[in-house]
Amino acid sequence: MDLLKVGESVSLSEYLKRLWAHRHFMIRVPLEDLRAQNSHTFLGSIWLVLNPLLQVGVYFLVFGLIMPIDRGVDQYLVFLTIGVFVFFNSQRVISESTRSLVINVGLIRTVHFPRAVLPMSATVGQALAFIPVFVVMTIVVLAYGNWPHVRWLLILPVFVIQNAFSLGIGLIGARINHSYRDLENLLPFVFRLLFYISGVLYSVDSVVEDDFWRAIFLLNPMYCLVSLWRWVMVGTSTGVEVWLATGVWSLLALMVGLSAFRSKETTYGGTG
């Protein structure tokens, strides 16, 4: 009779197999949470659509009408909408994943499952929440006369790449946040800074002229993701190097994230 050793980490392939076995859990939990989220509001799930609409409205009012900073960007509202929504999706995935271990400590202490289920289910939840956001974004794009294009076939792949990146960073975040809860307090400011240096509000090409600085922007995965989305949706010119940088960033984030997360797998639920 073979006995297992408790608290020993399993091989990567076994871990992935266990994750796969929990796929229903990963989808069901965020679905239920989304449902519960707006249950105390008058408008209920309408908020899922209303929220992105209001966001675009505010940005358009401020940056489109009150103090235009379009700097010659065509269809500034389209440009802005894509930028803001894509950025916020990654921001939410990363912050929710980061908090997932702390929020679900009760579940961790109760049931056995591979802990990476938690950040992954946070990611799935944000992907679900992105559906209405995406619809609003598409309406804005269409309203400005950008008709569906073959490039739109790449929407899903780009979204998958984006989420692979965000999840990877989220896994690292969860691992750090488990020991140092300080990260939760720091994250909003990191994202605020990133928001302003990722070309969400302005076109990097029109601000940065020299090649050296343009290369520096490739080191910012958020800039790469926003650029890819703009190209896919409305054909804003984007170089091959942006694709390459995004691919490298996503793969790297996911690999480093998973191994960093797994290195402390057996301690989650403990005192940090």
Place this chain on the structure above:
Amino acid sequence: MTDLAIRCSEAHVNYFVRTNRQLIRSVIRGQKPEIRVIEAVKGVTFDVNVGESVGLIGPNGSGKTSLLQAMTGLLPLNKGEVLVKSIPTFLGVQAVLRPQLTGWRNIQLGLLAQGLSKSEAENMTSSVADFCELGDFLDLPMETFSSGMKARLHFAVATALAPDILLIDEALAVGDRSFQKKSSARLEEHRAKAGTILLVSHNLEEVRQSCQRVIWLEGGTIVADGPANDVIEAYEAS
């Protein structure tokens, strides 16, 4: 020869507690952060066979819960090792899954969390719900449940899949008499089907009823390990 379910050898569990509250202070003053080591379990060794139910007794702070948690792999062991036939299911009093969701949803999530597929979980939900006997309360968010009601739901979810090894930490104490009867009947049935149970409890009567063997812990070490009646008598006399 009987099959071994758990082999615990020289298990040590330590807690490391930072005594100065903020790490930043000690860093600024250039002091080493003060870490107090609490030895909760100090070298515990025992074997449990398949089909045995073992009670763990001892005063508060004797290491009972830490030992159970270490056996599930939740708390890391600092020395020694625990070998098991399969990863044990832990049943504790902090019976919270997702407080803002209804009882029904929590049952389903609890089953899915244990790796069931969607259809398997749906099929099992009603039998788990029947066992809880919570009726219409299952439509309410779990945060509105009393602690006894939570314990019922939690017990039902944890035992639904009949895990090989079940570790129970005071979880039965909160239920009322009829539920206690029902749950010990389920445990007995479970044990008869070659399940293994470790039960932590301060209710010696309950331990006497549901366990043939008892381990008495004190200060993180084993004082006695033997037939339930003998050990409980010695414990009561101490």
